[in-house]
Amino acid sequence: MSGLYTDPLLTLSRETRWARLPADAARATAHNPLCGDEITVAARVLDGAVLDLGFVAHACAVCNAAATAMCDVIAGAPLSAVDAHRAALSRTVRSGEAESDALTPFAALAAHPSRAACAELPWKALQAALAAPRASRVHQSTAARQASAQAPERVSERAPEPVLATLDDWARVQRLLAEGRRCAIATLTAVVGSSPCPLGSRMIVRDDGHFWGSVSGGCVESAVVQAALTLLDDPAGPQSASADYQIANSQAGAVGLPCGGRVTVHVALAPDIEQVAAIRAAHETGAVRVLSLTDGACHIARAGAGPLSEAIDAVLASERPLQVDEPTPVFVEPLRSPPRLVLIGGTHIAQKLCRMAVEAGFAPIVVEPRADWARPGRFADATVVRERAERVLPGLIDSRTAVVTLTHERLLDDPALKVALASPAFYIGALGSRRTQQARLARLADDGVPPAQLARLHGPAGLPIDGKGAGEIALSILAEIVATRRRVERPRRVGAVVLAAGSSRRAGPINKLLHPIDGAPMVRHAVRAALDAEVEPVLVVLGHEAERVRAALADLPVRFVHNAEHAAGMGRSIACGIAALAERTAEPPVDAALVMLGDMPYVRAEDIARIVAAHRASTRHLIAAPEAGEGAARRRGNPVLWPRRYFAALQRLEGDAGGRHILQGAPGAILRVPIDHPGVLRDVDAP
Amino acid sequence: MTNMRHSLDTGPAAIRPPPGCPPIDAAADRAHFPALADGLRYLDSAATSLTPTCVIDAVRDAMLAGGSAHRGLYPLAQRATAALEGARRDVAAALGGAAEQIVFTRSATEGLNLVAEGWARPRLTAGAAIVITRAAHHSNLLPWRRICRAAGAELRIAECDARGVLDLESLTPLLDRRVVAVALTHVSNVTGAIAPLDAIAALRRRHAPQAALIVDGAQALPHIAVHAPGSRADFYVFSGHKVCGPQGIGAVWAPVERWAEAEPLLVGGGAVLDVGDGHIVWSEGPARFEAGTANMPGAVGLAAGLAFLDRHRDTARSVALTAALRTRLARVPGVRLLGDPPGAVGAVSFVFDGLHPHDVGAVLAERGVAVRVGHHCARPLLAHFDVRSAIRASIGLHTSAADLDALVDGLRAARELLAPPETGRGEVHR
Numbered sequence A: 001m002s003g004l005y006t007d008p009l010l011t012l013s014r015e016t017r018w019a020r021l022p023a024d025a026a027r028a029t030a031h032n033p034l035c036g037d038e039i040t041v042a043a044r045v046l047d048g049a050v051l052d053l054g055f056v057a058h059a060c061a062v063c064n065a066a067a068t069a070m071c072d073v074i075a076g077a078p079l080s081a082v083d084a085h086r087a088a089l090s091r092t093v094r095s096g097e098a099e100s101d102a103l104t105p106f107a108a109l110a111a112h113p114s115r116a117a118c119a120e121l122p123w124k125a126l127q128a129a130l131a132a133p134r135a136s137r138v139h140q141s142t143a144a145r146q147a148s149a150q151a152p153e154r155v156s157e158r159a160p161e162p163v164l165a166t167l168d169d170w171a172r173v174q175r176l177l178a179e180g181r182r183c184a185i186a187t188l189t190a191v192v193g194s195s196p197c198p199l200g201s202r203m204i205v206r207d208d209g210h211f212w213g214s215v216s217g218g219c220v221e222s223a224v225v226q227a228a229l230t231l232l233d234d235p236a237g238p239q240s241a242s243a244d245y246q247i248a249n250s251q252a253g254a255v256g257l258p259c260g261g262r263v264t265v266h267v268a269l270a271p272d273i274e275q276v277a278a279i280r281a282a283h284e285t286g287a288v289r290v291l292s293l294t295d296g297a298c299h300i301a302r303a304g305a306g307p308l309s310e311a312i313d314a315v316l317a318s319e320r321p322l323q324v325d326e327p328t329p330v331f332v333e334p335l336r337s338p339p340r341l342v343l344i345g346g347t348h349i350a351q352k353l354c355r356m357a358v359e360a361g362f363a364p365i366v367v368e369p370r371a372d373w374a375r376p377g378r379f380a381d382a383t384v385v386r387e388r389a390e391r392v393l394p395g396l397i398d399s400r401t402a403v404v405t406l407t408h409e410r411l412l413d414d415p416a417l418k419v420a421l422a423s424p425a426f427y428i429g430a431l432g433s434r435r436t437q438q439a440r441l442a443r444l445a446d447d448g449v450p451p452a453q454l455a456r457l458h459g460p461a462g463l464p465i466d467g468k469g470a471g472e473i474a475l476s477i478l479a480e481i482v483a484t485r486r487r488v489e490r491p492r493r494v495g496a497v498v499l500a501a502g503s504s505r506r507a508g509p510i511n512k513l514l515h516p517i518d519g520a521p522m523v524r525h526a527v528r529a530a531l532d533a534e535v536e537p538v539l540v541v542l543g544h545e546a547e548r549v550r551a552a553l554a555d556l557p558v559r560f561v562h563n564a565e566h567a568a569g570m571g572r573s574i575a576c577g578i579a580a581l582a583e584r585t586a587e588p589p590v591d592a593a594l595v596m597l598g599d600m601p602y603v604r605a606e607d608i609a610r611i612v613a614a615h616r617a618s619t620r621h622l623i624a625a626p627e628a629g630e631g632a633a634r635r636r637g638n639p640v641l642w643p644r645r646y647f648a649a650l651q652r653l654e655g656d657a658g659g660r661h662i663l664q665g666a667p668g669a670i671l672r673v674p675i676d677h678p679g680v681l682r683d684v685d686a687p
Numbered sequence B: 001m002t003n004m005r006h007s008l009d010t011g012p013a014a015i016r017p018p019p020g021c022p023p024i025d026a027a028a029d030r031a032h033f034p035a036l037a038d039g040l041r042y043l044d045s046a047a048t049s050l051t052p053t054c055v056i057d058a059v060r061d062a063m064l065a066g067g068s069a070h071r072g073l074y075p076l077a078q079r080a081t082a083a084l085e086g087a088r089r090d091v092a093a094a095l096g097g098a099a100e101q102i103v104f105t106r107s108a109t110e111g112l113n114l115v116a117e118g119w120a121r122p123r124l125t126a127g128a129a130i131v132i133t134r135a136a137h138h139s140n141l142l143p144w145r146r147i148c149r150a151a152g153a154e155l156r157i158a159e160c161d162a163r164g165v166l167d168l169e170s171l172t173p174l175l176d177r178r179v180v181a182v183a184l185t186h187v188s189n190v191t192g193a194i195a196p197l198d199a200i201a202a203l204r205r206r207h208a209p210q211a212a213l214i215v216d217g218a219q220a221l222p223h224i225a226v227h228a229p230g231s232r233a234d235f236y237v238f239s240g241h242k243v244c245g246p247q248g249i250g251a252v253w254a255p256v257e258r259w260a261e262a263e264p265l266l267v268g269g270g271a272v273l274d275v276g277d278g279h280i281v282w283s284e285g286p287a288r289f290e291a292g293t294a295n296m297p298g299a300v301g302l303a304a305g306l307a308f309l310d311r312h313r314d315t316a317r318s319v320a321l322t323a324a325l326r327t328r329l330a331r332v333p334g335v336r337l338l339g340d341p342p343g344a345v346g347a348v349s350f351v352f353d354g355l356h357p358h359d360v361g362a363v364l365a366e367r368g369v370a371v372r373v374g375h376h377c378a379r380p381l382l383a384h385f386d387v388r389s390a391i392r393a394s395i396g397l398h399t400s401a402a403d404l405d406a407l408v409d410g411l412r413a414a415r416e417l418l419a420p421p422e423t424g425r426g427e428v429h430r
């Protein structure tokens, strides 16, 4: 009936899936003075991609349809693609030939040249939102709104981007400086009462007033921009300034706070480009940045001596910034970006997880293509990406990212898992029962996911805390993520105690430990296996014929401990070795100790490695013991790996009993490691 | 006439004019207007009137004659001067005035800017005031706002009531000794409401006798034979392209004493008699305000347009046809008319059932019906009616009941096409 108003166009125009303005997004309004159409587009950008967007329009069907089509292609797309998509639309409405299926409804506009502007209006608003609005325009827009509406002037405003990756801030500063721009950095250095942004939140203000980031969720940003521009405008003037701002009550109310707080924002000129590069390089290396609140200068510092050492230790341990007033006021911030938690599926559990994750210092991102689940307001704490996960995940994951699938929809979960398992994400978990997990693993394997990748999947996700309900399940998942993260960042350190003190009762006249086996003294085999399995340190407990045994091991990188009471049985030797291991203060403390018997020469390095690996892979600190043998003969062997929390009990051992009775008292705390070699069972009592 | 009877007798019942709407003939035959040759149903005369052949001919003749008015002593130039000044006399006569009271402009917009910048601005001091109305076209709002901002003066806005009628009670308290000018819109381009010039002039005399009355007559002249000197206006502003004249010409009528108080908007050739290093001798009369070579063909066309209008214009018919238009529209399900001013003339604006005006306009255009959609350069008034944009149908000399039929038909078609499918008809709702 009508060339322009086709069903596809009208259907698109009635679509409401993008009819919302995501919070914390850059936004701009575009007007068509010809017909009074008006559309506001808000877009949230992360890592150079449009993560989320939406629009509110008072506009015709063509404009509404074009806006929906725009959001469809732009959600998840890189910023660099925006211009190309707009150009494709422009060409289509001019030539009448659709360049893609999505553009087909707009081809008929070629016959209605005055309506092309309607289709381009959403793009105008999007580009304005993404472009650099000058600070002055923020003020203008208020004035323009107050003046009784008439003039077809375009009003642009920009809400702050979320404070997601502080590392990105420095990348941005470096890029700006490289482009020859000047900029200032505003840092939230103190908060009294409640504030929408955490301490250390940053804004970067460019010399033309364009800014990124937020220090108050939109409350004091324009004042901060002014302060920054004042610094930037006067090169001869001060390099930095601090000011206190009151967070208005209404603003506090809008972000869910009962009352307004007071914040202090420090603004300083950006360091020079070499220093910015150094700051970026120092990220994730255990360094902090010390910012002088008196002159705005900064330097990189590490743990060690000096007046700030205590503060630096505290900042590194907590990963949160700290203001120190003595001897001169400085702000110490960790050079780390928050780890990300990417949740596939905007479910109930995702809601709980987001809230907890923020508390634990993660930046949560919810990836959810389904409108109902990604409804605005469901995720106040998270960035919501309305997109299929497999499209956006590659841009979201780094080695400090955890990914959890929560949808229960294999069509959504499986493709996401495939991308995640091949990525450097430190944790990949999937919600679902054990049975679901089996089926999932089978499907993924069928799909060609290699076993090494499948082994990375935590499923069912979460520590076994028998959680009930969404909150507790979320807690268990977050706990597992934290545990995994800590382990990945610092693998558990495992040392070995090799018992070579002998015992007068068993040894007989000749020292069996020195008896040659395969051409080497028996004790050497055990020690070599420990060293080859890269266990560090290796302590050898000497006693009977200590000098001879020491001589047999003299060329190996081991340390010796002497058990004067070796005749009292194996218990004292274990206690002695563990005490020495636990006491070693010069090195990082060990998290667990392998207790090895000098008379078990057939234990292989690979067996030890397997025991250690099993322990490291487990989120819990369990005793790990090898198990070997067939059928009824299957039994526990040696060496046994003891987590640190058993050290005290081990140091109290007496007599010849070894740790057996501790093991018997803790059956649920034992991780059984199957070993398909009898060496772990075999000791050599008499040559 | 025959045309219309035909459609009335054989058309479906739905398009038969309802009782109370007598069939109304065109005031001037469609054949006068070349733009209507292909059957266009033109309901946008408030945006610009269609140009009748006789006006096109007059402009063409003037261009064929050529020459630059007031620029030469040879016959060609003298004929151009005569044509321009003849047009000035004719235009003045059409408003009941004298030639020296008419200054030609490019448009009503330029005319209003001329009065604001040239006459009002020099007398505007901080603390002074200008009064305008809610019904103002942007062209009768922005010039005033600009000079008020510049001078630190106050811009006062007289309100309209729910019917779109200027509220004299809201106007009265705005009038006092500080008011420099009262700028009115004679006929609203949105609602067709006619401002009561006499009553306003009386209020002015009582409360603010020092204030000048400036009247935007752009939408009035097409339907009302205005006698400018008798209107008590100090400046009466209008535009050629709404009175069957060409685009690019307009005029302002004012008594000579007012012109003597004013300064030109533009300065340059023709506006001065003599220029020395330290002195200027201004031209006398309207020429002072018309720097640069005059738009002689435009002025001739304006005079011809007003003459054509004078032959065909019938205010009573315009009012009746406007009323018929309102009635017909009001009976289309889903239509909401903006305002309801008694005796409205020319334009009717409406919104349609949650459909966007732009889309409705496009569907009507596809069916050969021309209406205006958008904010009609009257944002404050649309805001008063709580809409951002609207559809406007407006009548001209050629408008007849057949145009109204086509409009009403088109609206029904637009609704069928654009309205979302009703719920429960195959739509899945989650």
Ligand SMILES: Cc1ncc(COP(=O)(O)O)c(C=O)c1O
Pocket: B046, B047, B106, B107, B108, B109, B110, B137, B139, B140, B185, B187, B188, B189, B216, B218, B219, B238, B239, B240, B250, B377
């Ligand atoms: C009431 C009114 N005033 C002023 C104008 C502006 O006229 P012009 O286009 O000649 O500048 C118009 C035309 O739209 C109008 O309707």
